[in-house]
Amino acid sequence: MGKDYWYIFALSATVSVITLSLNTYIVICLFFFWLLYVYVQKKISITLLISALLSFFFFYFYLPAPTTSTSEQVNESRSVFYGEIVSPIIETDKKIEFTFRDERTSEQIVIVYFVNDENELVEHHVGQLQYGAVCKIEASLSIPDGARNPYQFDYRLYLLKKAISYQIVIPTLEDITCKENQSLMQSIYSMRTYLLNKTESKLQTDTAAWLHALVLGHDGLLEQETIELFQRWSLSHILAISGLHIGIVVGIIYLVLVRFSITTKEKAQWIMMVFLPIYAILAGSQPSVWRASLMIVFVIFINKIKLKYNYTDILSIVFLLLIIIEKYIVYHIGFQLSFAVTFGLILSSKWIAEATSNMERVLQISFVSQMMILPLQIHYFSTFQPLSILLNVIVVPYFSLFVIPAMFIILLSIFLPTIVIELFEHIFLFIHQHFLHFIMIVDDKFNFPFIIGEIPISLVIIYYLLFVFLMISLEKRNQIKSFQYGMYVALFIIYLTIRPYFSPIGTVTMLDIGQGDAFVVELPYRKGVFIIDAGASFTFPDFEPSDRVYKQIIRPYLYGRGIHTIDAVFISHNDLDHDGSVRYIIEGFEVKEVIIGPYHDLDEQTKAEWKEANLPITYANFNERIIRNSQAFHVLSPEKDKHDDNENSLVLYTELGGKSWLFTGDIGKATERDIVKKFRNLRVDVLKVGHHGSNTSTDPHFFQEIAPSYALISAGVHNSYGHPTEEVLQTLSDEQVIILRTDLHGAVQYQFKKEQGIFNTFFK
Numbered sequence: 001m002g003k004d005y006w007y008i009f010a011l012s013a014t015v016s017v018i019t020l021s022l023n024t025y026i027v028i029c030l031f032f033f034w035l036l037y038v039y040v041q042k043k044i045s046i047t048l049l050i051s052a053l054l055s056f057f058f059f060y061f062y063l064p065a066p067t068t069s070t071s072e073q074v075n076e077s078r079s080v081f082y083g084e085i086v087s088p089i090i091e092t093d094k095k096i097e098f099t100f101r102d103e104r105t106s107e108q109i110v111i112v113y114f115v116n117d118e119n120e121l122v123e124h125h126v127g128q129l130q131y132g133a134v135c136k137i138e139a140s141l142s143i144p145d146g147a148r149n150p151y152q153f154d155y156r157l158y159l160l161k162k163a164i165s166y167q168i169v170i171p172t173l174e175d176i177t178c179k180e181n182q183s184l185m186q187s188i189y190s191m192r193t194y195l196l197n198k199t200e201s202k203l204q205t206d207t208a209a210w211l212h213a214l215v216l217g218h219d220g221l222l223e224q225e226t227i228e229l230f231q232r233w234s235l236s237h238i239l240a241i242s243g244l245h246i247g248i249v250v251g252i253i254y255l256v257l258v259r260f261s262i263t264t265k266e267k268a269q270w271i272m273m274v275f276l277p278i279y280a281i282l283a284g285s286q287p288s289v290w291r292a293s294l295m296i297v298f299v300i301f302i303n304k305i306k307l308k309y310n311y312t313d314i315l316s317i318v319f320l321l322l323i324i325i326e327k328y329i330v331y332h333i334g335f336q337l338s339f340a341v342t343f344g345l346i347l348s349s350k351w352i353a354e355a356t357s358n359m360e361r362v363l364q365i366s367f368v369s370q371m372m373i374l375p376l377q378i379h380y381f382s383t384f385q386p387l388s389i390l391l392n393v394i395v396v397p398y399f400s401l402f403v404i405p406a407m408f409i410i411l412l413s414i415f416l417p418t419i420v421i422e423l424f425e426h427i428f429l430f431i432h433q434h435f436l437h438f439i440m441i442v443d444d445k446f447n448f449p450f451i452i453g454e455i456p457i458s459l460v461i462i463y464y465l466l467f468v469f470l471m472i473s474l475e476k477r478n479q480i481k482s483f484q485y486g487m488y489v490a491l492f493i494i495y496l497t498i499r500p501y502f503s504p505i506g507t508v509t510m511l512d513i514g515q516g517d518a519f520v521v522e523l524p525y526r527k528g529v530f531i532i533d534a535g536a537s538f539t540f541p542d543f544e545p546s547d548r549v550y551k552q553i554i555r556p557y558l559y560g561r562g563i564h565t566i567d568a569v570f571i572s573h574n575d576l577d578h579d580g581s582v583r584y585i586i587e588g589f590e591v592k593e594v595i596i597g598p599y600h601d602l603d604e605q606t607k608a609e610w611k612e613a614n615l616p617i618t619y620a621n622f623n624e625r626i627i628r629n630s631q632a633f634h635v636l637s638p639e640k641d642k643h644d645d646n647e648n649s650l651v652l653y654t655e656l657g658g659k660s661w662l663f664t665g666d667i668g669k670a671t672e673r674d675i676v677k678k679f680r681n682l683r684v685d686v687l688k689v690g691h692h693g694s695n696t697s698t699d700p701h702f703f704q705e706i707a708p709s710y711a712l713i714s715a716g717v718h719n720s721y722g723h724p725t726e727e728v729l730q731t732l733s734d735e736q737v738i739i740l741r742t743d744l745h746g747a748v749q750y751q752f753k754k755e756q757g758i759f760n761t762f763f764k
Contacts, residue, residue, distance in 0.1 A: 009032070009320060134181050217240075227576035368471075371489075453563075563589070570663075586615060647668055649690075
């Protein structure tokens, strides 16, 4: 195939991936029309046209669909598995994880062991776990948990995209026995394990964490706060070994081998061609490492055989080679981001080359990189930090010129006397900790992200068309056109952030947070956003609230809906499963007001935190109508202090989408009877069943009086309380009520327009 056309085949494969992933044919149609157009314009031959079409159909049937699910049934009778470890061992302070290929079925299974601090046998057993080891595992097979809420990370789908359908959670490492299976790959991974252990024992934790991440592709020692800080500012590419790191590796090898006259330039090139694939494995075999390493290997090889080439062809060939060898790699986020950025930089190379200064060039590279991955970033994280372009201009040179070279120097120093290691570490940590402090200050003062939410494929296509026209105008130095398309891109991004304000659709969502309550109410045209309770799980053994529910369920949902401001948070009562995540919501979002019952017992620490945040606290009194953003909430309880948190729950009546709603917190039967005595004409369409379906709530008389059509129950799957109880379910069934339960249906959402609406469940 002639040069300059490989990108068409890469584009064919990309269109196939998009079609399989999104189950839409709009991209296929556009691709076919484009092929026909360039053929009519005589820019490609009929042979190339047919080849491109055949290429599309090949990849369409060759690549796996990401939504292919496995059977819900597992062979529970089977408890012994023989096979081979086929991945690096991921070891953190919380768990050990690796991929295992079962020799009977050839299925890949993810093996997980959650570390028990009291288990003294971990160190003894973990040494036998190596890539390529042949193992016997005695444990039960299970299906990984999937998402239960919109926008929640779907671990099951994540594994399916890696051709893994099942998992085994082993209670103790004594359940697994392995023996070495010598191979080249096993030797390389053993070297990686040796370097990880050696550096961790020789270096301070902070130094080892950065060396592991930037040289060996293992971020297990990095603090979670640091990882999230870099994610917020679109700096995650620095933590993942990529072209930047590989370029520095090549530079160091060339400097040492050639500049110091150890060998000739030609031999140094051969050494790099052999070393780079080995280093890609040492660095964890991440897609971005393979992309950068193979591109350099191709460039060196093509130069040696004196062929003409362009970087677009090389990138396309590497892209095609990787997805043919490992077809599931197309769903790896690192693969997608790496190729998108590199393709954008190659296409804009002429514009970047015309920069008049290094600062201008770095700014252009940062701009192109961020804009190329913007739709992907929004797809995966729902947010965009516009100031990240400027921060990248500072951070990328700092890591390129200081941190990454320092990591390689410190890696080599571990074989030198301790005093030398300590000297290098002291210099590095002194500078690096001050720089990280600078980033934290920027994060504290200037963290104003665009929370955009989900975007349809049609808008993604429009965005890339506008951006391509912008780059063409910049390369042609057409200032008027550049300004016009620049404005179009900016206005388009702004439009993405304000879309909810044009939507006539409102929603009421009962999130599935397990054994707890969390409701999100969104009014049409984004006239108001309200949260009614936001529970949390707790940590062992101190039973303090954990941020797991907030980070894994509540925050992704709010981000996915494009929500950045919450007009009011209603807290029914003081209980972890109803208010445990409120503190995290207040820290992460603009909350205008917290509304609680008159007998809600706030602790002094919470009062101090809310006062420091200048957060208004409103006490909702009995029979009061609270009106916020034209939405009225009628307080039906508590009338008096009942000296019990559950019975003092704030009970709210409101009307949304043509239906009346009653949110009851954890009130019991006595309070339910009191409510219908005080409000004799109370009728309700949708009832949030009290106390997760406990038999202490849902009095039959109360239920008959309010006569709901729908009953919402928030309860954890297989919860230890037995909620909802058979007694409550029987009461609901006797009245022929439609029951919607988070333990069975996942998240439950009511979508409405004006006075009409419909209920949808996450599990259909």
